[in-house]
Amino acid sequence: MSLSGAWYLGLAAIVFIIGAIGLLVRRNVLIMFMCIELMLNAANLTFVTFSRMLGDIGGQAVVFFVLVVAAAEVVVGLGIVVTNFRRRATTVADDLDALKG
């Protein structure tokens, strides 16, 4: 038995919403990173699903790009988080409000 594409898309939507809400409500930078990863992977899942449904390999190719970009983003982002932790001894995002107008 195989599930229809809609299930996958529904899962992707749920995962994306979990990620988005997590990003909005959590204060810990590391958790926020994880949420971003959730959202990215939800998008990936959508790409793969549509690729499969439409029979177009392009969608799966895009996923690789997304993974590479996500990896690069994590490298830079974690670097910033670690450096910031060394200076301020905090990983709470709301403490980082130096750009407040």
Place this chain on the structure above:
Amino acid sequence: MVHVAYLMLLLPLAGFLVLLTVGRRVGDPIAGWIGTAAVGGSFVVACIVFAGLLGLPADQRLVVHNYYTWFASGGLSVPVGTQVDPLSMTMCLFITGVSALIHLYSIGYMKADRDYSKFFVYMNLFVFSMLLLVLANNLVLTFVGWEGVGVCSYFLIAFWFERDTAASAGKKAMIYNRIGDAGFLLAIFLIFFKTGTVSYESGPGGGIFGQLSHLGGGTATVVVLLLLLAAAGKSAQIPLFNWLPDAMEGPTPVSALIHAATMVTAGVYLLCRMNPVLHLTAHGMTVIAVIGTATAFVAATIACAQQDIKRVLAFSTVSQIGYMMLAVGSGAYTAAIFLMVMHAFFKALLFLGAGSVIHGLEDEQDLKRMGALRRYMRWTTVTFSIGWLAIIGIPPLSGFWAKGDVLDNAFAHYPGLWVVALLTAVLTAYYMSRLEVLTFGDEPRWDTVGPHGEPAHHTPHEAPLIMLVPLVVLAVLSLFGEVINLPWAHTHSLNSFLAPVFSADQYVDGLTTTRQWVLGLADAVAAVVGAVFAVILWRGAAVDKPAWEPAFLQRVWYWDDAYDLVIGRPSQRLAAFCAWVIDGRIIDGAVNGVAHLAKVTGTAARRLQTGYARNYALGIALGMALLVAFMLSRTWWG
């Protein structure tokens, strides 16, 4: 020989440039000698050109040289050119001659002045501009000279600019002249509009004078009235005469040269130059005559009550130029030029004599603080007295003949104005004699402490030789200058010399009729009456006679006060309104308002920048949600 006329212009210009570059380095007295040599050389050239002009037949005495075209645009072509004819020649001769004498005098007078060389820089530039004014062959170039003398006048009035009064007197002269200049410019525009040329009598169509038919009736009157406005500014006539007395803040040689002998007669020259146009309008002529007479009379009354020796002479100058205007208005241009030349001699003499007095009395200018100078300054006394007798019109000195000519011609055309002019002659004799008596007569009043605590002066000293030489030369000219135009057959050479220029001259001369003998006698009687009265009144030690110096006259008929009230105060209020309301509120308000708006917007908008990443993320999420909702709505209802 006439073609070297340009050298007359170039010599003072060269003197100006040389003094401008090296004047400060060579300093006192070489700078003065350079300036004097330049102007003296110009006088020599003028004599040569004059000889050349005399060598030509009378009807060919008009030599025009166009050196190049200054600018041309459409139908307008303004050449840089000179016009040597009897009128410009007469002007050049006395301008360069008197200027040379006054330059010589200044070498002594300005000695040890801080800006010695600068003085001669300005003076040479002035002589150049004045010669340009009279030698120019078109109105535009004349206007250049006109402005040049104006700006030199400003520089020289404000020469001691660290004195507040001198600085503001310079500004006053500048502003009054601006008003006149506007008239000059409008006259040029109108003439060009009607005739299509600005040249006097050269160039296509015979210049302005060749196209008088285009200046029919009303146009000529307007042109003449505009020219009269120009002349009123430059020649200090009503209603623009107030600047000249204040111009006495300048050094005395400047007063003698610019504000008595030469520049202030430029207005009279301009009107004489334009005499064919004047001839077209009887109304214009009448206005000129009335303005001249009124100025002569008003200025003479004011001169009766002035205390400052130079201010008396200044009002006297205004009054005498009024006479010249009366002569112009009577159509007797020769009489105007004759009085102008004689006036240049005796008024320069009087001013230089006054300068000598001021010099000898440690810069004292108050008549009430002089007296008995005849004992200490013999040469000055003798020469000044000659000038005095000349200006009041005692026969047979130059003033008698010159003023007599003006009065004769006024009588022929405007008997009413003649009465006023004769009365003015009495006043002239009165105030000049008062000046003479207070300065040189009686007992000294300078050796005691003055009524307002002025310190007593040292014993006066006679001026140095270099200042006396010009005095003596001018005294001789004041004594015998009249030989150029005596009223007998074969002796009115000035009249016959000028005849080709003044085609429309209505000059009458000659002691041929009983009437003219009577008129001449009346002039002499007027002079004697005024002089005798003044001598009787002002002899003796009591010099404070308030009844004879009413405040009305001392305050110049409240003329300045009236201008202040009518023009000055409202202008100040308008300026204050513009400064504080229009500029301060409206213009600054708009500028500041824009800035304020930006600030308020910024203050409000900065609240959006919380610095919390989650807020930004929420913004992105909401935006995305909106976008999705929009797209879905399009799908469902589109």
